[in-house]
Amino acid sequence: MSIELTLPDGSPLVLDDGATGYDAAAAIGPRLADAAIAVKVDGAARDLHAALPATGTFEVITADGEEGRHILRHSAAHVLAQAVLGLFDGATFAIGPPIEDGFYYDFDIGRPFTPEDLEAIEARMAEIVAADQPFEREEFPKERALEVFADHPFKVEIIQSVDEGEGAAGDAVSAYRNEQFIDLCRGPHVPSTGRLRAFKLLRTAGAYWRGDDKRPQLQRIYGTAWETPKALADYLDRLEEARKRDHRKLGVELDLFSFPQELGSGLAVWHPKGAITRMIMEDYSTRTHLAHGYDLVSSPHIARSHLWQTSGHLDFYAEGMYPAMELDGGDEYLLKPMNCPFHILIFRSRARSYRELPMRMFELGTVYRYERSGVVHGLMRARGFTQDDSHMFVTEEQLAGELQSLLDFTLMVLRDFGFEDFEADLSTIPEKYVGDPVLWERATAYLADALDNAGIEYAVAEGEGAFYGPKIDVHIRDAIGRRWQISTLQVDFGQPENFGLEYATAQNTRERPVMIHRALFGSVERFFGVLLEHYAGALPGWLAPVQATVVPVADRHLDYAREVAAGLANRGLRVEVDDADETVGEKIRRALLAKHPAVLVVGDTDVDEDTVGLRLRGEDEERGVPLGEAAERIADLCAAPR
RNA sequence: GCCGGGGUAGCUCAGGGGUAGAGCAGCUCACUCGUAAUGAGCAGGUCAGGGGUUCAAAUCCCCUCCCCGGCUCCA
Known part of the structure; x- marks a missing residue:
């Protein structure tokens, strides 16, 4: 018997029975064998020293690719856990996945970690790496796993919930051991800890178990790991570069805006130099919208609670709104968190004809949202901000064409501001939704078509749509490779229903229009912040x-x-x-x-x-x-x- | 909202129970200069706010506000 593999270039590779991924890599070339940290057979990653199956497509994973770094970071997370469990008596551990540019691990040591703890942990990790301990895979039945991890309740919970792909086949779970330390894990891992040549612990943070704020809060340690010390240094430089570009820092240095403590959290004042640029952006936006078939509208900052009841905001968005003000003998008024209800009222102010559609309303509308205190972040996440907000009212027949032109318009504007690199998410129907599922499907297909026609790469976010309609989020990449969500294009089957909107057709029947929400900068403040960071303050x-x-x-x-x-x-x-x-x-x-x-x-x-x-x-x-x-x-x- | 770290001059930061400090910025004066810092002098503070402990609080304790890193949230 022998093993017959197919290499990425289609050529065959024949090996003796019992050969490992490492043997296969070595057969291709000694340099490749050195660089290999894992292999992939038929698309599934496997440990380098695991025996190979009889046939399959074969690929070597090296540390300098995305998949390789992923494995590297996952292994680094294990070493972190090994260090923490070794240093802190009674410590228990939860999960430790690789993430973009690094990894983390969540622990409970009965208290938070201090900066000194972090230094000690990092030193212990360096010892483990120097010892070059092998990562050894073990598989055992769930019941045995429950015994092995009996002292670690979070692991027990994971084992009990394992069945979809987390462990090995059937009832078994897999774990990886180096010396005394063993961690539940699907793998694969690097062959030994000595492969972790460049890592660094970055910070600690509280994190809820399973991301649920009703469950215990654990202490998370974030770290990063790279294939070489040089790659690590480059990454740390990138972090430093991002710090230098921080719009909050540039805002002070260039005298653009400030957040006086007296105003309260998340509320900015614009200084002369910032306000002039903001005015230019807003002026550009207004001119460009007017030149592309939009009508300028304007609306107040507050409205009676009745309006927000009709729009559904009081049911679905109440915690994002500032508390009501009581005026005029009992009438409650609320600050607007969104502009759409006002635009709907403009549509509804008189009978509408199909001849008027599509109607496109545009407003630079300042909204107020009660963001939770821990999430406010400079101009990027403020409590008061101005949206370049549009609402389109169209017939079903017009929907496809309108979505296409809206997306094209969006990209044109983003290009005018110097962005060229776009990606999008297409969010589809969630479990709970309003409207006709056939219409949902059609609208989602239109959105996908629009993206295809515009040549924009996109990922489908299944079930991530709002309950009232599917949407596209447009992301840009900035000068240092960061991704920012900027524009949204959102179909809405709900609000026309809530407000009983209709128009007269050519046959003089009544039809319900479809509504589209679209913010292009998203928020003028946030877009300004992104521009500042993208250009490092040197605006065009x-x-x-x-x-x-x-x-x-x-x-x-x-x-x-x-x-x-x-x-x-x-x-x-x-x-x-x-x-x-x-x-x-x-x-x-x-x-x-x-x-x-x-x-x-x-x-x-x-x-x-x-x-x-x-x-x-x-x-x-x-x-x-x-x-x-x-x-x-x-x-x-x-x-x-x- | 939760966990952790912070708030001292406009900015960056030192000082951690015994009269508030530096550099830069600012102001004044001198210099009148050709492509990334001329020199000297001066002024600048409710040490985030409030309460407490103490003979004495920027310093220790409590509360509030604000900021930072995460978590959660972002229909």
């Missing part, structure tokens, strides 16, 4: 609060500097003259730190010859540039996309 010229700084070399050049600035301002550019009592070097430094796209230096020769010294963002300085040419080039640099 058209969005920059100050587009050019004019620096006079000496006081006698101040008049000329002001002339130059006035000329630029006449072209619609935002210009400052730095007349501070400082050296040229310092004034340039200040302009560069403030991320101004253009710096103009003017001295004696410039006054004589109507020129400037020009330094555009990312370029070297240039002397003696004629004033007109400089203005032209700055205007180009700062031109709005439309």
Whole structure:
């Protein structure tokens, strides 16, 4: 008997019976065997030193790919648990999966971990890695597993719930052992702890068992692990880069906005430099919507509870709303968490005809949501924010075409702000839903078509739709590879029902329109924050609060500097003259730190010859540039996309 | 909301029972300068807020607010 495997390139590989994945890798090449940490047969990952089946497609997993890192991190999580159980008497452990860029493990040691604990744990982990302990797979029946893990109630709970793929075949569960330490695990793992060449513990946090806030809170340790020390260092650099780009930090440094404690959590004030950019974004948004067939509407910030009752918000969203204010002898008013009910009332303000559809209403509507105190995060998650909110009312026949044009419009706008890399989630019908399932299915197919036509990669999130309709969430990737959920496109079969909306058809019958919600920036504040982080504060010229700084070399050049600035301002550019009592070097430094796209230096020769010294963002300085040419080039640099 | 860590000058941070500190920023003066920090001087504080312990609290204790990292949440 022999083993016959098929390699990824289709070629066969024949091995003696009993050969392991490692043998197979070695047969392909010694370098590959060294790099291998696990193998894949017929798509299923297996331990490197497990015996191979008789046939199958064969692939080697190395540590420098996503799957390899996944295994590496999972193994690192085991070593973390081994260290913690060894160091803390009575410690019990729960789950420890790999996650994006790292891993975590949840423990209960009867108290929180301290930073000193973390150092000790990391040191113990290093010892375990240095000892190069093998990971040994064991399989036993559930009953035996319950005995082995009798002291660890969370493990017992996991064993009792194992049946879908967590363990090995049938009634058996698998576990991995290194020395005294044993952990329940599906595997695979790296062959031995010595393969964990680069790891680091990052932080601790409280985490509920099984993510349920009614259940015990465990202490979680987060760590990261990489295939080489270099890859680890690169990752730590990326974290540092993200810290430098933090919009909350840039907001202070560039004097854009602040969150005064007196206002309360999650509420920002916009300083002049931030407000001007925000105004440009909002102005762009309004212009662009108007140019694409939307009608501008406007609505108040509060409404009677009756409205929120009809819309269903008081039933489904009450905990996200600020408490009611009692006015006018008993009438309750609530701050709006969403704009849709108002737009619906505009639709319903008179009889509508099919001739008016699709109706597209657009509003920069400021909403207030009572976010739980622990989730507020700068501009990204605030309690008051402005949505670029649209609601479309369409016939069923118009739905497909409307969804396509909405998605295309969305992508056009995101591209105007410099984003090119999109991914989407398509959320489908959940268990509890309203409306006609046939219509659901049709709408979901339209959304998928729209994504296909736009060439956007998407993942289907089965059952993740809201109860009132399927939706698309559009994500962007920023300059350092982070994914942000930005736009949503949401079909709504519920609200037209709640409000009894209808329109007159060509046959003079009455039909119910379908409603579509769409926020494009999502929230102006949040999108601003994402832009700031994406551009690390150096906003594109058209969005920059100050587009050019004019620096006079000496006081006698101040008049000329002001002339130059006035000329630029006449072209619609935002210009400052730095007349501070400082050296040229310092004034340039200040302009560069403030991320101004253009710096103009003017001295004696410039006054004589109507020129400037020009330094555009990312370029070297240039002397003696004629004033007109400089203005032209700055205007180009700062031109709005439309 | 929950777990943990924090809040000292505009910013970054030191000080941890005995009169509040530094650097940067700010202001004043001098310098008049050609591409990333000119020099000197001055001013700046209810140590987040409130209560308590103490002869004495920025420092120790309690409550509240706000921030940070997670969890949960984000119909």
